Amino acid sequence: MEIKIFKLNRDNLGLAYSCTKEKNLWGSFSHQKSVDFLLKNLDYKIYAYGITIDGNLAGHVILFDTKKPLSLIESKDGVFLNCIYILESFRNQKLGSMILKHIENQIKEEGKKIIFTHSIGENEWMNKNFFLKNGFVEAPTEDDLLKILYKSFDKEISFRIVSNEKNRVQTKTNQLLIIYNPLCPLENAKLEHLKDLVKKEFDEVDVEEVHSLDKTLSSGIFFNNIPLLYNERKDNEILEIIRSLIIKF
Structure with missing residues (x-):
């Protein structure tokens, strides 16, 4: 070899x-x-x-x-x-x-x-x-x-x-904040999939995308100020978590 x-x-x-x-x-x-x-x-x-x-x-x-x-x-x-x-x-x-x-x-x-x-x-x-x-x-x-x-x-x-030293990420009510890392295409493709999934599933959820260098030094996803871990092989799991965190008016 x-x-x-x-x-x-x-x-x-x-x-x-x-x-x-x-x-x-x-x-x-x-x-x-x-x-x-x-x-x-x-x-x-x-x-x-x-x-x-x-x-x-x-x-x-x-x-x-x-x-x-x-x-x-x-x-x-x-x-x-x-x-x-x-x-x-x-x-x-x-x-x-x-x-x-x-x-x-x-x-x-x-x-x-x-x-x-x-x-x-x-x-x-x-x-x-x-x-x-x-x-x-x-x-x-x-x-x-x-x-x-x-x-x-x-x-x-x-x-x-x-x-x-970075400020904590702040989201709006019922907002999914997706922070992209410009250096990682694999992670970004996964987050793109999540964005499309959430937009299709929830009318009441607002999705915002930002560049990782704009708000924080690491990529990730946040919903109602709560950081979430996402495994693209478990789409239903992340949807259920978001559904449970939605604030009803």
Whole structure:
């Protein structure tokens, strides 16, 4: 098995979203929107890598410098790992750990001394336990759903969690607020599906969409100020939760 990890540039940046090919979203609006965002922000210092196995696209990694507005963390010495994704057919072969180690060595060569990442709810491809097994530790945050993890290559590193300083998201009565992350086409396609589902099911629910950098530093969904976890394989479950939270007049 021949594994190659290569840095992406403007000419092959589309490979940064291998997940869209697996989920039949390659070339979709969500896919193109995220690629366009990357292209417009390459000067921001985004690090994108493609992964192939025996010549076949197998995954991708996206990181960026730890500074606002993209990063949940501020640290002059760090990078934020937005996503490490391995196609399902290549999982459970310890490839994730090997690729993560390779990326850590790459960012050390860039002069970085600490790497951060996040885990939200039950996110299957950014699983907290995976990072803990690979030497990351959890940082304290004020968000019950969002977990910040980091791995330091130097003992004397300072950082600040910017997300703790953000105002709490506020919704209107019976409003579903959908916050999109421009860097994640898979998550955004899921949220698009939820938006269409809710509009079709409820006349009394107002749906508002915002860019994640406008209100908060993380994506998500909120109804009547309550954060909700959404699994697209359980549409009926999320509809029942929203129905139970609707305020009657």
